[in-house]
Amino acid sequence: MPSITVPPPTAIAFVPTPGTLEAALAFLDRAGAGSGSAVAAADRRAAFAAYGVLPVAGGFPGRSWRYDYAKLPFDALQWSSGRRSVPTMPFAAPAAADLDADRPALATENAGGLVHLGATLLEGPGPTSTDPRVIVTSLADALRDHAELLTPVLHQIVDPHADRFAALTTAFQNCGAFVYVPDDVVVEAPIQLLFVNGEAQAAAVFPHVAIVLGAGARATVIERHAGEGDAFVCGIVEAHVGAGASLDVVSIQQADPEARIFASRGARCERDATMRWHLAELGGGLARSVVTTALTGEGAAGEASALFFTGATQHVDLTVHTDHRVGQTTSNTVVRSAATDRGQGRFFGNIAIRKQAHGSDASLRDDALLLSKAAHIDSVPALEIAANDVKAFHGATVGSVDDEQLFYARSRGITRPDALRMIALGFFEPVVSRFPGERLRDEIRTALDAKIDAATEID
Amino acid sequence: MSLEISGLRVAVEEKEILKGIDLDVRPGKVHALMGPNGSGKSTLAFAMSGHPNYKVLDGSVRLDGEELIGLAPDKRAKAGLFLSFQYPAAIPGVSVANFIRSARMALRPDDLPPAKFRKMIFDQLDVLDMDPAFLSRYVNDGFSGGEKKRLEMLQLAMLQPKYAVLDETDSGLDVDALQSVGRSINALRATEAGADAAFLIITHYPRILSYIPADVVHIMMDGRIVKTGGPELANLIEREGYDKIRDEVASSVA
Numbered sequence: 001m002p003s004i005t006v007p008p009p010t011a012i013a014f015v016p017t018p019g020t021l022e023a024a025l026a027f028l029d030r031a032g033a034g035s036g037s038a039v040a041a042a043d044r045r046a047a048f049a050a051y052g053v054l055p056v057a058g059g060f061p062g063r064s065w066r067y068d069y070a071k072l073p074f075d076a077l078q079w080s081s082g083r084r085s086v087p088t089m090p091f092a093a094p095a096a097a098d099l100d101a102d103r104p105a106l107a108t109e110n111a112g113g114l115v116h117l118g119a120t121l122l123e124g125p126g127p128t129s130t131d132p133r134v135i136v137t138s139l140a141d142a143l144r145d146h147a148e149l150l151t152p153v154l155h156q157i158v159d160p161h162a163d164r165f166a167a168l169t170t171a172f173q174n175c176g177a178f179v180y181v182p183d184d185v186v187v188e189a190p191i192q193l194l195f196v197n198g199e200a201q202a203a204a205v206f207p208h209v210a211i212v213l214g215a216g217a218r219a220t221v222i223e224r225h226a227g228e229g230d231a232f233v234c235g236i237v238e239a240h241v242g243a244g245a246s247l248d249v250v251s252i253q254q255a256d257p258e259a260r261i262f263a264s265r266g267a268r269c270e271r272d273a274t275m276r277w278h279l280a281e282l283g284g285g286l287a288r289s290v291v292t293t294a295l296t297g298e299g300a301a302g303e304a305s306a307l308f309f310t311g312a313t314q315h316v317d318l319t320v321h322t323d324h325r326v327g328q329t330t331s332n333t334v335v336r337s338a339a340t341d342r343g344q345g346r347f348f349g350n351i352a353i354r355k356q357a358h359g360s361d362a363s364l365r366d367d368a369l370l371l372s373k374a375a376h377i378d379s380v381p382a383l384e385i386a387a388n389d390v391k392a393f394h395g396a397t398v399g400s401v402d403d404e405q406l407f408y409a410r411s412r413g414i415t416r417p418d419a420l421r422m423i424a425l426g427f428f429e430p431v432v433s434r435f436p437g438e439r440l441r442d443e444i445r446t447a448l449d450a451k452i453d454a455a456t457e458i459d
Numbered sequence: 460m461s462l463e464i465s466g467l468r469v470a471v472e473e474k475e476i477l478k479g480i481d482l483d484v485r486p487g488k489v490h491a492l493m494g495p496n497g498s499g500k501s502t503l504a505f506a507m508s509g510h511p512n513y514k515v516l517d518g519s520v521r522l523d524g525e526e527l528i529g530l531a532p533d534k535r536a537k538a539g540l541f542l543s544f545q546y547p548a549a550i551p552g553v554s555v556a557n558f559i560r561s562a563r564m565a566l567r568p569d570d571l572p573p574a575k576f577r578k579m580i581f582d583q584l585d586v587l588d589m590d591p592a593f594l595s596r597y598v599n600d601g602f603s604g605g606e607k608k609r610l611e612m613l614q615l616a617m618l619q620p621k622y623a624v625l626d627e628t629d630s631g632l633d634v635d636a637l638q639s640v641g642r643s644i645n646a647l648r649a650t651e652a653g654a655d656a657a658f659l660i661i662t663h664y665p666r667i668l669s670y671i672p673a674d675v676v677h678i679m680m681d682g683r684i685v686k687t688g689g690p691e692l693a694n695l696i697e698r699e700g701y702d703k704i705r706d707e708v709a710s711s712v713a
Contacts, residue, residue: 403511408548411508412562412614413536422561426552426597 014079014204014232016168021048024079024172035081036121036175038139038208043160047170050161057163064376065344067286067315069164072260077204077232081174083121083138111219112136113192118203118231119174135180136191139208142178149180153210157238158266158292165288166264169206169236176208176235179221183214183242190220190250190437195235197227197259207235213245215270220248220436225283230258237265241273243297248276248436254283254447257312263289269329271297278435281308281316282447288317295322295329295360302331305434307444309451310343310375319348320364327358327387335366336431338424339375340455346378351394355386364394369401369427371420372457400459420459421452460523461485462540462622462657467518469499469506475516476502478682484622486655487648491668491693493661494679495701500661501545503679504626508542509535522622537566539621543611543628549599555610556580556594559617566618583616586646588639604631612643619652624659629667641670665693678704 012023021044028037039047056070113136115122121138135146142150160170177193197203211221225233233255241247247267255261261284267275281287293302308316322331337345351362368377379396401423409419428448435441452458462484469477476499484490494500506513507520509532520527522538530538550558559580563571571579584591587609599607608628615623629637647653660667668676668690676692677684680701685708686692696704 402548404548405550407508407510407532408544409550409558409562410532411536411542411544412558412618413533413566414561415533415565416531418561418565419533422553422558423550426550429552429597 011078011080011201014077014172015074016048016051016172018048020079021045021171024174028081031082033140033144034083036083036119036138036140037081037173038143038154038176039170039173043155044171044173047160047167051164051167051171054161054164054167064342064374065315065346066313074204074232076202078201079119079172079174079204081119083123084117086122086124110192111187111189113194114138114177115194115196116175116205116207117196117198118201119205119207121175131185131187133182133185134187135178137178139173139176139178139210142180142210146178146180149212150178150210153212153238153240157240157268157294158236158264160236162264163290165234165262166236169208169234169264172204172206172234173208174206176210179209179211179219181213181217181219184216185214186217187219190222193221193223195223195225195227195233197229197231197233197256199228202229203231205231205233205235207233209235209237211237211239211247211249213239213241213247215242215244217242217245218247220250222250222252222440224251225253225255225261228256230256230260230285232260234262235264237263239267239275241267241269241275243270244272245270246274246276248278250278250435250440251289252280252282252444253287253289255287256283257285257314259284260286261288265290266292266294267302268294268296269300269302272299273297274301274303276303276434277305279304279306279318280435280444280447281306281318282451284314284316286315286317290319290321292321292323293331294325295331296325298326298328300326300329302329303434304331304333304335305431306333306335307428307431308337308345309428309448310337310339310345311341311451311455313342313344315344317346319350321350322352322362322364324351324353324357324360324362324390326354326356327360329357330361331363333364333366334431334434336369336428337367337377338369338371338427339377340371340451341457342372342374344376347380349379349381349394349396350384351382351392352384353387353390353392357387358389360387361391363392366396367427368396368398369424370398371401371424371455372459417458421449424452424458425449462523462659463519463521464503464507465519465521467503467506467520468516469502470514470516471502471512476682477506479518480682480684482659482677482684484657484659486621486657488674489658489660489671491660491662491665491673491676492679493663493665493676493693493696496663498679499682500679501626504542504624504661507535507624508532508540533565536620541615541618541620541623543608543615543623543625545627545630547599547607547611549597549602551597551600553598554595555598555613558598559614562614563617580613580617583613583643586616586639586643587612588635589613605633605636608632608636608640612640616643616647619647620656622657622659624661626661627663628660629662629664637667637670641667644671665697668693680705680708
C-alpha cells in the first residue's frame, strides 16, 4: 500500500481547551528538539487543570472597564512553536555612549539577545556577548544544554499556578529565553529580548524568560514587545538575583492596539542583591502586568519604576507586589500613569513586610493623571506590615492637570495644548528618569509624546 | 503705543475687587503700583494676564491698541505682556531650560538659534548670580522663595516682553537677591531690545524702587487708584505709611 504522508501543520488554532492542549502536545512531539518547548507534558496538563479552577483575579467589567478575564475571546489565534534562520537580526542601532557613570550603562553594543517573531525564534548573526561565560539562549536549548543552571530557578520564582495567566503560560509555553551571568561578571551592554508580532498571523505567544545572575554579577536585560496585529501574548519572566548582584530589567511594551498582552514577572533577591524593574506599558488593547519582588536575603533592595499611558480604548492593569521576607531589606516603588480619551487603567500596589523582617524600609508612591473626562484610573495601594521597627510609606493621587500650572505656562505664551503636553510629559519624568541610559529615556519620552499626539481629547 | 487700562472692574467669586482702574503705561517707563495688603494690586495683575478665576465685569486693557480682555493668557503673552508671579507654580518634570526655551519659541518662533539662546541664558544667569545647574532643575520644584523670584527674572530677561508686570517681586527677598533683581532689570533696560520695555512694579514696600527708580507712582486702596504722583510719593509712604493717605482720601470723599 502506498503510504500517504501528511505534512505536519505549521500552526494550530488556539483556544484554551483540553483539545487544544492535546493538539499542542502532539505538535511539540512532532517538532521535537526544533520546538521551543521547555515544559514537560505532565506539567503542562497540571497547569492547564489549574487554569480551569484558579479564581479570576482583578479583571471584572466595571462602569468603564470593558474586559472580563473569565470571558476573553480567543477567536482566530494561531499557536505554534519553532525556529527560523534569518540573515540578519533586527536589533536597534548601537546606542550612543551613556553619560550615567553609576548605572549599568547602555553602552555601544548589545551583549547578546534573542528575537521572536510570534513564537518563532529567529536565528541569525546577532550581537554576541563580550564574555563567553555569559549565556543568552532559548529556554528550550538552555534546558537541554544548561539544565544544572536553569532547573533550580525554572518555575521556582513565578509559581506556575500563581494565577490563571501564569498557568496558561505554563500550559502553552511555546518560546522563551534564558539569560545567565556567572558570579562576579559585569555585563555593561544590555541583553535584548525582542518579541515582535507580524500582522499576517494573530499569534498566540507564551514566552517564558528565566534570568539568573550569580553572586556579584551585574546586567541589564531589555524586554520589548512590539509589532502589529491582534496577537495574544501571555508570558512569564522570572529572575534570580544572587548575593550582591544587581539586575535591571527594562520592559517596554508597545504592542499593537488590538493586541492583548499579559505578563507575570517575578524576582528573588538574595543577600545584598539589587533588583530594579523599569516598566513602560504603552501599547496593547489590554495589558496586564504583575510584578512581584521577593527580598529573601538581608540587605536586598527592590526598586520598581513603572509607567503606563492609556489612550483610545486601551486598558492597562498593573500590579506591583514587594515581599520583604527578611529584615534590613529596602524597597522603593514609583508608578506614574495617565489616561486620555476612553483609556482605562488600574494599579494595585502591595507591600508586605513579614513578621521577622525587622529594620525593613519600604515606600510606594503612585500618581495618576486623567487627561479626559471619559478616562479613568483606579489606584489601590496597600501595606501589610507584620513586623515592628520598620519604615513604610505609601501615597497615591489621582487628578487632572493643575489649573495653576496650566495658567503659569500659558502666561509665558505657551498654548494650551502645548502646555498640557509639557505638563503631562513632565509628570512622567520621575519614572522616566529612573530608566537606565539617556537613549532609552529619550525613546520613552518620544513614545509618550506620540501617545499625546494620538489622543483626540486632552484636557 | 501704551498699555492702557480703562474703567477696569474685576470680580473674584462674585465679589467685586477692582472698582474701576485707569492706568496708562508708556514704553520705557517704570510705574510703581503701591498699596496696602488687600487693596487689589495682585487682582489687577491676574486680571490683565487672563487668569480664569478673575472675571472682568467692565472696562478694557489695551496693549499697543490691541484689546487683551477676552484673549487667552498665551495670546496676551504673544501681544507682549509678561507677569512675574508672586507665587509661581511648580511644574515638576519640566526643566527650567526646556520651559524657557518653549516659551521663547512660542513667543518668537525661530528668532534665536540654539547656540545663541544658550549664550543668552548663560549671560543672564551670570547677571542674576545663578548657578548654571539651575537650568536642569524642574521649574520652581522645591525652589526657595528667592530662587523662584530669580527664575521669574530670568524669564523676563529671556522673553523680552514689551510690558512687564512684577507682582511683589521684592517680597521675601534678602538684600543680595533684591540687588540681583534690580541688576537684571536694569541690564535688560540697557539693551536695545529692552530699552522700550515698560514696567508696572506692584509692591507693598518702596525699597525695590531704590534699585529700579519709578517714573510714576500710583497708590491703590480698596480697588481704586487713589493717588498718582512722582517718585516722592514712594518716599512719603516710606516715611508715613498708608494711613495718612487713607485719611486724606477719606476726608476728600467726605
